Amino acid sequence: MRPRGDAPPTPLLTRRALGACLAAGTAAISLGHRAIAAPVGGSTMDPGLRDAALRGLAVVQYRGDPVGAAAARATALRLAETDPEGALLLRLYRKLDVLPSQSFRADMPPAAEADLRALHESIRDSRPVGFGYTDLSDQVSQRVVLPLVLVNPPQGVKLLAWCLKAEDYRQFFVRAMQGLIPQDGDFTAERMALLKGLADKEGV
Template identity: 30%
Template sequence: MARSDRLFRLLQAMRTMPAPITAARLAEATEVSQRSLYRDIDALRAAGARIEGERGYGYRLIEDYALPPQTFERAEIEAISLGMAEVASMGDPVLAEAAASVLAKVAATLPDDREQYLLHAISQVFRPTPRYEMTPHMEIVRGACWREEALRIAYADKNDAVSERMVLPLAVVYTDRTQTMLAWCCLREDFRMFRADRLRTVSLAGSSFRPRRAALLRDYVAELKRQHPTPDARI
């Protein structure tokens, strides 16, 4: 692993672990020896990171040189906290971990008083069960959207009749209770919505449609707004 990647991993571990963090735990998290860890901490300190602590006691990241100080207002901090809590409650473990990472990174850049706003936000999310039932296909769908790769899918309609087709995935939309893939359907030669819970199989088709995704998605959203006009339509 390149040293820059290792130092970044060390910073991320110090952002997310409760302080003080022992050298042994940090070494395990970054997959290095404790001797290498001590050198990495010295390197971060030399680069401007404020890290309190010492060998045999533990460490705490006070100020992160990799992220500039943030001046979020209290309402903005509340919105960040609430938004990440919603993401964490959706039931997707990948996005839940990403939400926790976002909060840790933001907290590392805040002054002490604003960090307390984030850690003790008055707006909370409580969902006894995940909002969405996760399917094994959505990670493939999200990756294909980012990489602009076509997918082959088997899809069941409302009568459970299954059809196979190739699609160009454009985005994932989270409606009230359902995840939906927005895509260009090569079979119908038109835009289509595919509910995640009706996807029977999903695989990469081995072809790219780059750089068309942004333009296709823009056209699809415009079409949806024409079909369902509202005073403030957003997707």
């Protein structure tokens, strides 16, 4: 089965663009208790910019800037009302992404760029993916999963997904995937329920 054609390249995210995404949160602090942080997510925002803004919000509290951390908290509260999916993703990024004070292990091989691109597109489109997987015990299996989110712990990039074989949530190192191919299907209607279940399982 062949994957769909490549999506147009995501615009380059500059410091200015990311700053614009987070400016509303900072404004909430300067305006006092009456201010409401503008939503990070929205139908008009480029998905790549939205994801970068969410990941930035997730680590603001670790940067030694209490003003920025307060702005991030205000924005997170607003997200729960204006962008429920974004609020869930933010909670997952806070729990599972690598912190600024940490670093990725140099002895771990990187994930293939083509696989990462395919996963980002499949997550965006709520499209299943299939791949071979070699686990930490060198056992090889074939998986078809509903990809939900990519996270970045120190050991390397992981996909968090609903696995159709296990009928449960599973985590997969992207570097351990082989022959990743997007599949036919669309789980848009189930995505929010799956994200909520994942957030509950991870305790976030």
